[in-house]
Amino acid sequence: MKIKTVAVLGAGAVGSYVIWGLSRRKDIRLGVLAEGKRAEKLKKGCTINGEVYHPEVWTPQEAKGVDLLIVSLKYGALPGAMDSIRQVTGENTTVMSLMNGVDSEKLISDEIGASHVIYSVIKVASHKEENGYCFNPETTIGIIFGEPCAPYDSERVQAIEALFADTGLHYRSTEYIREEIWSKFRLNVCNNLPQAILGAGVGCYQDSVHMKAISDGLRRELEAIAAAKGIAISKAAASSGHGSAVPPSARYSTLQDLDAGRHTEIDMFSGALVRMGRELGIPTPYNEYTYHMIKALEEKNDGKFDYSKEDGEITCSR
Structure with a gap:
């Protein structure tokens, strides 16, 4: 299993960390999900730590069947985004929620099936300034992820580790993700x-x-x-x-x-x-x-x- 396509739903403080890191991977397609005015704005680029990044901008229909969907929304936006998550999720799509709280994985699983969802958490002190989002890459703890039950060293855990390697993202997998x-x-x-x-x-x-x-x-x-x-x-x-x-x-x-x-x-x-x-x-x-x-x-x-x-x-x- 190799991850070749990644879609990010939510290009705010958390999504910016993902975009910053995965933009270094030239062997994958990286896109952000958006429609309408939001899409037009994102097509101008995402300013992160003073640099402008240009991930692709996809509608949910265009992103259908991506290998990995990373959900990095504010909690209140999740109910309204469920239709987009359903549209994007294909037979082999893995969904990673980097949202705060303890129940986003369950809420998403109830919509698309638990087999698509890998559990995760992110710790990044990212904040918005006039020229975009900023964070300190060195002091950021980063992304922690894992399977909620055995086998913990699954094929998709290994695929995500390979995806994040050499990107500047801080990450680790664990069997104690809950x-x-x-x-x-x-x-x-x-x-x-x-x-x-x-x-x-x-x-x-x-x-x-x-x-x-x-x-x-x-x-x-x-x-x-x-x-x-x-x-x-x-x-x-x-x-x-x-x-x-x-x-x-x-x-x-x-x-x-x-x-x-x-x-x-x-x-x-x-x-x-x-x-x-x-x-x-x-x-x-x-x-x-x-x-x-x-x-x-x-x-x-x-x-x-x-x-x-x-x-x-x-x-x-x-």
């Missing part, structure tokens, strides 16, 4: 979310016992749910317990979304944990509070609490 996914999930919930509510850089966890207490509360709830599901996070590699090296001022994806006035992926993080906690009978007060706080911040960004246009003035006295 644990690796939950390990990153823990990082996102415990480090991503409290920072977003506070609106401060990640240094807040070192500098405030109160921020650490919130992070620890979220972690305890997550680990209790993982244990109830038979997920032994401790089996994940030691490096998976840490993100890519970032300065104290770094702002993770949830805070970046709020800064930009976008809706976040909170439904995939605390929202999912609250739902799983209810199903398992495990209380999740920290995650419930965090979920509602970030939803309220989204509403604030949407202008729901803009009372400046109200007529009249209320004077309070006592």
Whole structure:
């Protein structure tokens, strides 16, 4: 098995890392999936670390039957992309989801069949600037992938390893991919979310016992749910317990979304944990509070609490 065609669905922060690396492979066809105005924009190129890359731009119909489809969307965009994923997936297509959270593989499997899906997770501190997406290739942990069950050294695992070799991408395969996914999930919930509510850089966890207490509360709830599901996070590699090296001022994806006035992926993080906690009978007060706080911040960004246009003035006295 040799991978000769790769399609990327989602050319944002995560997709840019893949495009950056695989553009070095001159023996494959690399394309991004897009239609309409999005396609016209991508045909002008993708600016990554100050350099413009020109992957092919394919419609889902044109990409039908590619060897590997890499899904790197925001969580909220996945339901609307399912039709495209179905159209692209051919008899021998492998689908790799590099989305956050712990359930994108199941959601995609429910649409196209589990036999097409290989489990994976990515850790890259990529961010958008005026001239495109930027990341540090050296400090990026990269892509971790594997089969959810034996044989772990499958033909397609070997094919993906061969595809990623000599590209600059950091990667490794593992037989503990579920644990690796939950390990990153823990990082996102415990480090991503409290920072977003506070609106401060990640240094807040070192500098405030109160921020650490919130992070620890979220972690305890997550680990209790993982244990109830038979997920032994401790089996994940030691490096998976840490993100890519970032300065104290770094702002993770949830805070970046709020800064930009976008809706976040909170439904995939605390929202999912609250739902799983209810199903398992495990209380999740920290995650419930965090979920509602970030939803309220989204509403604030949407202008729901803009009372400046109200007529009249209320004077309070006592």
